[in-house]
Amino acid sequence: xxxxxxxxxxxxxxxxxxxxxxxxxxxxxxxxxxxxxxxxxxxxxxxxxxxxxxxxxxxxxxxxxxxxxxxxxxxxxxxxxxxxxxxxxxxxxxxxxxxxxxxxxxxxxxxxxxxxxxxxxxxxxxxxxxxxxxxxxxxxxxxxxxxxxxxxxxxxxxxxxxxxxxxxxxxxxxxxxxxxxxxxxxxxxxxxxxxxxxxxxxxxxxxxxxxxxxxxxxxxxxxxxxxxxxxxxxxxxxxxxxxxxxxxxxxxxxxxxxxxxxxxxxxxxxxxxxxxxxxxxxxxxxxxxxxxxxxxxxxxxxxxxxxxxxxxxxxxxxxxxxxxxxxxxxxxxxxxxxxxxxxxxxxxxxxxxxxxxxxxxxxxxxxxxxxxxxxxxxxxxxxxxxxxxxxxxxxxxxxxxxxxxxxxxxxxxxxxxxxxxxxxxxxxxxxxxxxxxxxxxxxxxxxxxxxxxxxxxxxxxxxxxxxxxxxxxxx
Amino acid sequence: xxxxxxxxxxxxxxxxxxxxxxxxxxxxxxxxxxxxxxxxxxxxxxxxxxxxxxxxxxxxxxxxxxxxxxxxxxxxxxxxxxxxxxxxxxxxxxxxxxxxxxxxxxxxxxxxxxxxxxxxxxxxxxxxxxxxxxxxxxxxxxxxxxxxxxxxxxxxxxxxxxxxxxxxxxxxxxxxxxxxxxxxxxxxxxxxxxxxxxxxxxxxxxxxxxx
Numbered sequence: 001x002x003x004x005x006x007x008x009x010x011x012x013x014x015x016x017x018x019x020x021x022x023x024x025x026x027x028x029x030x031x032x033x034x035x036x037x038x039x040x041x042x043x044x045x046x047x048x049x050x051x052x053x054x055x056x057x058x059x060x061x062x063x064x065x066x067x068x069x070x071x072x073x074x075x076x077x078x079x080x081x082x083x084x085x086x087x088x089x090x091x092x093x094x095x096x097x098x099x100x101x102x103x104x105x106x107x108x109x110x111x112x113x114x115x116x117x118x119x120x121x122x123x124x125x126x127x128x129x130x131x132x133x134x135x136x137x138x139x140x141x142x143x144x145x146x147x148x149x150x151x152x153x154x155x156x157x158x159x160x161x162x163x164x165x166x167x168x169x170x171x172x173x174x175x176x177x178x179x180x181x182x183x184x185x186x187x188x189x190x191x192x193x194x195x196x197x198x199x200x201x202x203x204x205x206x207x208x209x210x211x212x213x214x215x216x217x218x219x220x221x222x223x224x225x226x227x228x229x230x231x232x233x234x235x236x237x238x239x240x241x242x243x244x245x246x247x248x249x250x251x252x253x254x255x256x257x258x259x260x261x262x263x264x265x266x267x268x269x270x271x272x273x274x275x276x277x278x279x280x281x282x283x284x285x286x287x288x289x290x291x292x293x294x295x296x297x298x299x300x301x302x303x304x305x306x307x308x309x310x311x312x313x314x315x316x317x318x319x320x321x322x323x324x325x326x327x328x329x330x331x332x333x334x335x336x337x338x339x340x341x342x343x344x345x346x347x348x349x350x351x352x353x354x355x356x357x358x359x360x361x362x363x364x365x366x367x368x369x370x371x372x373x374x375x376x377x378x379x380x381x382x383x384x385x386x387x388x389x390x391x392x393x394x395x396x397x398x399x400x401x402x403x404x405x406x407x408x409x410x411x412x413x414x415x416x417x418x419x420x421x422x423x424x425x426x427x428x429x430x431x432x433x434x435x436x437x438x439x440x441x442x443x444x445x446x447x448x449x450x451x452x453x454x455x456x457x458x459x460x461x462x463x464x465x466x467x468x469x470x471x472x473x474x475x
Numbered sequence: 476x477x478x479x480x481x482x483x484x485x486x487x488x489x490x491x492x493x494x495x496x497x498x499x500x501x502x503x504x505x506x507x508x509x510x511x512x513x514x515x516x517x518x519x520x521x522x523x524x525x526x527x528x529x530x531x532x533x534x535x536x537x538x539x540x541x542x543x544x545x546x547x548x549x550x551x552x553x554x555x556x557x558x559x560x561x562x563x564x565x566x567x568x569x570x571x572x573x574x575x576x577x578x579x580x581x582x583x584x585x586x587x588x589x590x591x592x593x594x595x596x597x598x599x600x601x602x603x604x605x606x607x608x609x610x611x612x613x614x615x616x617x618x619x620x621x622x623x624x625x626x627x628x629x630x631x632x633x634x635x636x637x638x639x640x641x642x643x644x645x646x647x648x649x650x651x652x653x654x655x656x657x658x659x660x661x662x663x664x665x666x667x668x669x670x671x672x673x674x675x676x677x678x679x680x681x682x683x684x685x686x
Contacts, residue, residue, distance in 0.1 A: 027667070034668045045512070052508040063502045066494045069487045082651070088480040140674060141665035157665055164666055190666040194674050201675065206585050222650040232623065232661040232676025239619040240585065250483065255502065257650045261642040262508065264656075268605075272664065275524065276605035276641075279676060280656035281619075287653045289579025290618040301483045309490035 003151045004123070005341050010366040012452075014339035015331075024161055028336050031160045032327045038273025039324060039380070045275075046265070057262045058384040061318035064220075064253050065308060071220040071253045072299065078223025082285020084295040089247075091302050096127035099212065099245055102296050103133050106243050108210045114227060114234045115139035116214025117155065117321055118247045118300055120343040121356075124212070135212065136178070136204055138233035140197050147174035153337030153345065155323040156271050161336050164188040175200050201233065211237035211292070215248045216320065217263060218297075221256045224284045225297070228267060228277045238281050244292035249300050251308075251317040263320060266382035270322035303356035312393040316351045318383040323348075325377035325387060331370055340367065347377035351390040359398065368394035428462040435460060511640030517603040518684060521637055524606025528659020529672050531681040540631070543683055544595065545569035547629055551679070553592035557583060557621045561614020562597065566631070577621050578614075588620060593627030594677075599654075601637045602644040606659065608632060608682070609644060611652040619655055628677040630657075633685045 008014055018024060043050050064071055076086045087102075089095035103111055111128070113119065113135050125135040125146075137146040141159040145152050148170040152158030159167065168188040175182040180200045186192060213234070217226040225246055227234050238244060254260065268277045286295050307317055326332045326346030337345030341363045342353040350371055354364040368391050377387040399408075417423045431438075435458040442450045461469075514520050518534070525532045535543040544566050548556060553572055560578035567574060575591055577583045583591075599611035608630055610616045622628050638644050648654060661676030672678060 031668050047512070049509045049512060056506075056508055060502070066491060066498065067500045068491065069484050070500050072484065072487065088483050090479050090482050090486075094479055138675075139665075140663050144665070157668070159665055160668075167666055190669040190671050193666055194663055194671045198674055202589075205675070206589060219650065224650040230661070231663045231674035233674065235619070235623050235655065236675050239623055250487070258504070258645060261506075261645045264645070265508075265605075265641050274658070276602075276607045276656070276658040278528070278658050278660065278662050280654075282650065282654040282656075284651050284653070287612065289582065290612055290653055291620075299483070301486065305483065305486035305490045308487065311493055 003149050004126075005151060005343065008338065008341040008363065010362045011335075011339055011341070011370045012366060014341065015335040015370070018335040018339045023163065024336055025334060027161055027163060028333055031157065032333045035273050035327045039270060039327070040273075042269045042273055042275055046269075053262055053266050054382055054384055057266050057320075057382055058318060060254060060259050060262060061320075061383050062315070064255055065251065065314060065317055068250065068253070068308065071255055072250060074220040075218055075223060075253055076299075078221065079285060079295075079297050080223075082223045084223070084285040084297055087296060087298045089298055089300050089302070092122035095122050095247060095298055095300050095302065096124055098298050099124060099247065100128060100131045100133065102243075102245050103128065103210055104131070106210045106294075108133075108208070110134050110136065110204075110208050111210045111212050112136050112138050112204060112208045112237050112241065113142075113211070114213035114229070114237045115142045115158075116212070116247060117343060118214045118249050119212060120152065122247070122300070122302060124247065136201075136208070138201055138204070138237060139229075140194065140231055140233075143197060143201070144170060147171065147178060151338055152343065154326060155321050155344070155346070161338070164190060164193065167193055171196055179204055201236075205233075205236040205240055209241050210243045211241040211245070213237055213244065213246045215246050215252055216267065217254050217260065218248055218252050219255075219257050219260065220253050222284055224257065224282050226260065226280065226282045228280045230272070230278045232279055235279055235281055238283065239291050241292055243294040243296075245296045245298065247298045247300055249302075250304050251319075267320055267322055270324040270380070270382040303358065306358060307352070307355040310355065313351065313355050313390050315385050316348065316355060316390060318385055319348050319352065320383060322382055324380040324382065328376045328380045329371075330374065330376070331372060335370075340370065342367075347371060347387045348385070351387055351394060354394055359394070359401075365398050365401075368398060425462070425464065428465070431458050432461050432465075434458075506642070508642070509640065510642045511638075512604060514604055514639075517637045517639050518634060518686070520603040520639070521601055521606060521632075522684065524603065525659065525680075525682055528606055528662075528680075530606075530659050531679065532684060533682070534684045534686060537685050540683070540685060541566055541569040544629070544631070545571070547681055547683065548572045548593065548595075551593060551627055551629075551681070553627060555591045557588060557591045557594040557625060559596055559615055559617025559621065561617075562595065563615065566595075577617055579618060582618060583621070585620070585624065588624040591625050593629060594621050594625045595629045595631070596622055597631050597633075598636060600644050600647045601632045602639075602641055603637055604640050607641075607644070608657045609648060610655045610657065611648060612654075613652075619653055622655065622657075623676055626677055627679045627681070628657075629681045629683065631683045631685060
């Protein structure tokens, strides 16, 4: 029913196609630079306090992860005390089965959805469709992606790859099939397009009695769930229906209500470059007479405990999905999100996806290499995830796995030469003598390396040779 | 399902084999960050931030609130207005608008709420630095739906409800209540990163700052 990341080729191949798409590159450059500049301004405004908030955010998240079993049980007890129901899902199939059962119990066949990475990760909409339940995405960009039978390409602005005229066409072609049709004479003015979405979805919000969301944070001590958004579609879904089902990754926990002091400052500034996002909703279980009277929390593992078990890779679970690393990454800026073959694109996706999926495919094995290791992602991360460190760690894992025989043989040879000063001197003399014979593109197996790089020039003599000559000349 | 629960918890514990058993579960509260960032007088900063978000703002003296509420509703052309049933009735002594009280015990139907011209509430706290107004469902703020469905929200903020920074705001709030943090009218930047005010929530937010 909907598009899937399955079958997207490994990063180098997908990236080559993306880089050749000049319209995509134009859209991406404009978008990433705009958000990047806005972020820079509101982060600078907090001066030295920004670094303190950043390290405190990292410390809170690291601490929570190190005692995750404790905080999960505390959260469960608090949510149940407040009148909510808690369900545990070890993997995507279990989570989908739980949500499908819960929706069936309401007797409804339509649900409205708040944008949620977790439900995209488990492909919940497809699972619901198989059970005869239609899930309507209500975030504007997610709506565009759903109507266009497309895939999200950015964590925060999923339709970043599309221009206004493409969006207009999608609305004109598809809205009628999903509900209220686009108005005749719809222009490609963003205001007109947003108004069309408002009218299209308003009927749906007033009528639909079951909603599905994710959450940005789950507070263990109070049992409070938190959703940050801009448009108000989140408030509609979290407030108007009778039943609310929230699918939340087990890493979204923070220990105390007071911890939100940190993240409510760092998340909006890092993601949209705003001092605060327009709307944030928090709810604790159910409130009699206000909002949904049935609340279900589905706690999702789906590979997260595998990430947790890796003491280097664990820090990826600190991620609060702000997408600052995408907007600052020179690789993402040129390839866009689809090339990463996952709902989690960009630098964070390059470390999270292969860990969650267990490097089980060519796509996953290529992802740790989808980076120049420039470190810009680490600089902007509001929870100080050392993405380059994890990338290198994952590359080690890929390299120590089966295959890569040619590379291993070359490295073995290099080890022999670099391990002995005599062997190195002999090799350097030979290389210097043959320097004009070295082609720019290497033949055979090594050609794969020079496909994407220039071979460095070989100097006439090594530094040691030069030093020896000069030392002798002066003495 | 208790079996999945035990499975996930067992996996978490196995993954954390490196964590020393005697490492404290409770983290000492140090709060090395600032409570606020000295950006100026709270009311001035709040007004500036709200205007930055394209909200309408008026500073009004407490003894003229009824006139100001009436004038705001008239400017807006709002003739039917939803109000939480615990709001101060005196504020509406000068307006011609028809009031539709709403409460948890006698909620307005959704279609009725969709038909009113606006809603008037107070707030629980306002945060100057981020231009944020927080509603906590108190009797003068009402159910969450009433400030969401109508297209115009008039919010009365008292000076003593305004704090400088986010940490101060968080400390004044009770997480057991359903909270709505509002920073300007509904907005989206999903189309080519162009900010458009007003998608699903009220497209116009007007704030009366009472001194």
